[in-house]
Amino acid sequence: MKPWVERIYNGVVKENPSFVLMLGMCPTLAVTTSAINGIGMGASTMAVLILSNLIISLLRKVIPDDVRLPAYIVIVASLVTVTELLMEAYTPGVYNALGIYIPLIVVNCIILGRAEAYASKNPPFLSVMDGLGMGLGFTIALFVLGVFRELLGAGTVFGVQVMPDFYEPIAVFVKAPGAFLVLAFVVAIMNGFGMSTRANKMVEGCDGCCAACAKPCADEKKEGEA
Amino acid sequence: MTSLIMIIVTNALVSNVVLSQFLGICSFVGVSRQIKTSASLGAAVIFVMTIASAVASLLYDFILVPFDLDYLKTIVFILVIAALVQLVEMFLKKTSRGIYEALGIYLPLITTNCAVLGVALTNVQNGYNLVESVFAGFGTAVGYTIAIVVLAGIRGRLDEEAIPLPFRGAPIVLLCAALMSIAFMGFSGL
Numbered sequence: 409m410k411p412w413v414e415r416i417y418n419g420v421v422k423e424n425p426s427f428v429l430m431l432g433m434c435p436t437l438a439v440t441t442s443a444i445n446g447i448g449m450g451a452s453t454m455a456v457l458i459l460s461n462l463i464i465s466l467l468r469k470v471i472p473d474d475v476r477l478p479a480y481i482v483i484v485a486s487l488v489t490v491t492e493l494l495m496e497a498y499t500p501g502v503y504n505a506l507g508i509y510i511p512l513i514v515v516n517c518i519i520l521g522r523a524e525a526y527a528s529k530n531p532p533f534l535s536v537m538d539g540l541g542m543g544l545g546f547t548i549a550l551f552v553l554g555v556f557r558e559l560l561g562a563g564t565v566f567g568v569q570v571m572p573d574f575y576e577p578i579a580v581f582v583k584a585p586g587a588f589l590v591l592a593f594v595v596a597i598m599n600g601f602g603m604s605t606r607a608n609k610m611v612e613g614c615d616g617c618c619a620a621c622a623k624p625c626a627d628e629k630k631e632g633e634a
Numbered sequence: 635m636t637s638l639i640m641i642i643v644t645n646a647l648v649s650n651v652v653l654s655q656f657l658g659i660c661s662f663v664g665v666s667r668q669i670k671t672s673a674s675l676g677a678a679v680i681f682v683m684t685i686a687s688a689v690a691s692l693l694y695d696f697i698l699v700p701f702d703l704d705y706l707k708t709i710v711f712i713l714v715i716a717a718l719v720q721l722v723e724m725f726l727k728k729t730s731r732g733i734y735e736a737l738g739i740y741l742p743l744i745t746t747n748c749a750v751l752g753v754a755l756t757n758v759q760n761g762y763n764l765v766e767s768v769f770a771g772f773g774t775a776v777g778y779t780i781a782i783v784v785l786a787g788i789r790g791r792l793d794e795e796a797i798p799l800p801f802r803g804a805p806i807v808l809l810c811a812a813l814m815s816i817a818f819m820g821f822s823g824l
Contacts, residue, residue, distance in 0.1 A: 430804070433663075434748050438656040481716065485709040493705065508755050511708040515748040517660070583819065584654040588812035592805040600800035 412537040419541020426549030427598065431517040435509050436550060437587040443566050446554025447547060448502035452495060452510060454543025456487045457519050458536055461527040463487075465535035468528050480523045481514070488513045518542060557581045557590055638769045641762075645773030648822055651749050652781040653815040658749035662782055663807055665740075672786035676779025678740040680772065682722060683750050686715050687771025690754035691764045704758075711754045719744055749778060781818075785810060 409417070425431045432453070439449040463483050464471075471479045492510045495503040503510065513519065522542055527535040555565055561581030563571035571577070580586050649655060652662045658679075666672050690711050698704045723741045726734040744750060753774045757767040788810050797806050 433659040434656050437659060478713070478716065481712055482709065485712050489705060489708050492708070508752060508759065511755055512657075512748050512752055514708055514712050515751055580816070584656070585812040585815040585819070587656065588808045588815055592801075592808035592812060595803075595808065596800045596805035599803070599805065 411534060415534060415537040416541035416544065419538065419543070420545040420548065423542075424545040424549060425518045425542055426546055426553075427594065429518075429521075431521055432546065433591075434512065435516060436553065437591060439506055439509050440550055440553040440557055440587065440590075441561070441582045442505075442558040442564075443551060443554040445502070445505050446550035446552075448495075448499070449506055449509065450543070450547025450550040452491050452506075453513055453516060453518070453546055454540070456484065456491055456513055457522060457543045457546075458539035459487050460484050460519055461522055461535040461539035462532055464523045464527040465530060465532045471528075476528065477520075477524075480520055484519050484523070485514045518546060553587075553590055553594070557586055561586060638766065641766055641769045642773035642776070645770050646777035646780065647818065650777045650781055650815075650818050650821075651752070651774045652778055653811065653818045655752070657752040658747050658778060661747055662778075662785065662811070663804060666782050666786045666789060666807070669783060669786045669790065672782045673779070674736055675740045676775070676782055677736070679744060679747070679749070679778050680775040682719060682741065682744050683753055683771045683775040683778075684768060685722065686718055686750050687753055687757060687767045688764065689714055689718060691757060691762065691767035694758050695764065707755070707758060708751075712751055715750050715754070749774065781814065784814060788814075 419425070423429055426436050435449050435453070440446045460480070460483055464480060467479075467483075488511060491513070492503075495506075495510060522538060526538045530538070558564055558566075559571065560578050561583075562579075563569060563575050563577045578586075581590070645651070651657050652659065661675060665675050693710060693714060694704070694707060698707055698710065719741055723734075726741075753771050757770050760766075760770075762770055785807070789807065792806060792810070801809070
């Protein structure tokens with residue numbers, strides 16, 4: 409397998425950020441009320457991720473090690489602001505539906521996590537492919553959850569009625585509790601098939617769930633045990 | 635005064651930050667094993683979120699808006715929150731050893747807690763002034779504390795139950811969160 413194909417495979421399947429790594433849970437739960445919102449969130453995150461990986465990879469020899477996290481945060485926050493303004497101008501419908509979760513892409517663990525784990529150590533082209541793979545994996549995961557919730561909660565997919573008329577939509581699935589329910593069952597099914605996910609361990613402490621808090625978490629564990 | 639109380643009640647219960655807005659899920663699931671640790675984290679969140687709301691509101695009203703820079707709010711807020719948490723940590727370390735030992739280890743965790751940035755942005759979106767922002771930040775943090783302490787209480791009981799194997803770990807915690815979320819939906823009539 410060529411290295412860049414491997415990167416995409418890795419992002420979509422092997423280390424799928426939502427289902428396997430359990431990163432970026434806030435948007436995963438919050439915006440998957442419909443398929444189109446899931447895709448909108450996934451696509452905007454993917455755009456930010458690809459560009460931030462590219463820029464960080466290009467600057468990886470320039471950014472001093474001590475201040476790398478603040479530098480990454482500034483890069484990501486700038487890209488998010490650009491994305492937000494573009495979405496406000498060209499896709500106002502999705503922009504309004506996603507609301508506050510667009511600026512919150514800044515604190516999405518996937519982006520800082522990939523910057524720290526991959527883009528800061530690898531050449532630009534592979535970093536872009538890594539961002540593309542992770543972004544696709546995230547988009548697909550949000551799309552699947554979104555379709556599932558929209559189908560059960562409103563009987564539609566992309567706003568088109570697909571369930572037969574006698575189907576009574578279970579409104580709770582498009583409300584807040586539905587998000588927790590769907591994710592609980594997805595993880596339970598994956599556990600049932602013996603696929604190991606970070607979620608198995610996630611309950612043991614935050615387990616370095618984001619690159620930025622990995623160190624404090626490790627410290628916390630040490631002190632917590634004492 | 636009534637409107638300020640309403641802001642607290644709305645943010646703490648009706649639109650609970652974790653259970654209806656999904657902010658801060660990471661620590662909600664990760665650090666809710668024991669009531670004691672959850673309560674300490676909650677206290678740290680209350681502390682930081684109240685201060686962060688005030689600072690963010692001041693910056694927005696007196697620097698970003700007058701200079702027509704409000705599109706920079708995401709960048710400014712995230713940097714200010716990160717710096718603020720560091721400052722608070724250093725300040726506590728020097729001045730009050732007791733509070734530092736109780737909350738200190740949780741402070742760095744809060745930097746990446748999306749709830750803090752979320753509150754700052756929501757306050758701006760709602761057009762809150764300084765006082766309203768502080769109350770909203772405080773109310774949201776109280777809501778977070780309520781949710782995480784209640785979840786820790788439930789998880790304490792879960793340890794003794796025979797849970798089906800695939801549901802052990804995160805799934806059962808998420809199921810509890812779903813049920814709590816349904817319960818909190820009852821507040822929306824308030």
